[in-house]
Amino acid sequence: QxxxxxxxxxxxxxxxxxxxxxxxxxxxxxxxxxxxxxxxQPPGKAPEWLALxxxxxxxxxxxxxxxxxxxxxxxxxxxxxxxxxxMDLADTATYYCxxxxxxxxxxxxxxxxxxxxxxx
Amino acid sequence: xxxMTQFPSTLSASVGDRVTxxxxxxxxxxxxxxxxxxxxxxxPNVLIYDASSLESGVPSRFSGSGSGxxxxxxxxxxxxxxxxxxxCQQYNxxxxxxxxxxxxxxx
Numbered sequence: 409q410x411x412x413x414x415x416x417x418x419x420x421x422x423x424x425x426x427x428x429x430x431x432x433x434x435x436x437x438x439x440x441x442x443x444x445x446x447x448x449q450p451p452g453k454a455p456e457w458l459a460l461x462x463x464x465x466x467x468x469x470x471x472x473x474x475x476x477x478x479x480x481x482x483x484x485x486x487x488x489x490x491x492x493x494x495m496d497l498a499d500t501a502t503y504y505c506x507x508x509x510x511x512x513x514x515x516x517x518x519x520x521x522x523x524x525x526x527x528x
Numbered sequence: 529x530x531x532m533t534q535f536p537s538t539l540s541a542s543v544g545d546r547v548t549x550x551x552x553x554x555x556x557x558x559x560x561x562x563x564x565x566x567x568x569x570x571x572p573n574v575l576i577y578d579a580s581s582l583e584s585g586v587p588s589r590f591s592g593s594g595s596g597x598x599x600x601x602x603x604x605x606x607x608x609x610x611x612x613x614x615x616c617q618q619y620n621x622x623x624x625x626x627x628x629x630x631x632x633x634x635x
Contacts, residue, residue: 454615454626455572468622504571513619514562518571
């Protein structure tokens with residue numbers, strides 16, 4: 409069974425940098441075709457793709473947010489880390505990580521999500 | 529970016545009703561479209577991918593159709609567990625945009 413779980417701060421201040429970790433079990437992040445991405449969902453709104461990293465370290469970013477985002481695999485081998493700089497009140501959202509295979513266009517397995525609030 | 533619209537935004541229905549939700553794309557996305565169900569406090573759960581393929585484990589009362597710019601999600605006989613918000617998502621482009629959602633509520 410494949411599971412993903414997000415972890416990180418629940419509260420950040422404006423202008424700070426957010427770092428979130430996705431811990432994956434049940435699949436190897438180095439297996440061909442495996443990708444892990446991050447999405448977010450502001451309260452009452454639709455989800456939005458942020459970033460994705462594939463088994464071969466190919467990185468993809470949202471065109472509108474790419475200047476603020478960085479995605480990387482963690483040193484443990486089963487983690488993916490998202491960094492978002494210059495956080496703003498509008499970045500308050502539930503952040504999800506999700507599994508996406510290279511040959512599928514859609515994220516097939518999602519984590520439970522973590523609510524991040526931006527407030528001074 | 530490709531813009532996705534959905535209608536209706538809210539749908540009132542009863543158990544046993546046939547329900548149809550429409551999703552439109554601002555550009556041709558071929559058949560690269562998925563439908564998700566989301567319940568409060570939970571992550572979205574994929575129902576349909578590639579416009580009409582049923583994800584494993586999803587009940588057969590859910591079906592999808594369409595191609596190009598217009599798509600539909602149909603629930604043939606609404607069950608109590610189906611009251612939720614439904615989103616479409618295009619993945620024809622790397623931006624993979626979602627529709628604004630359709631909330632299915634008790635009539």
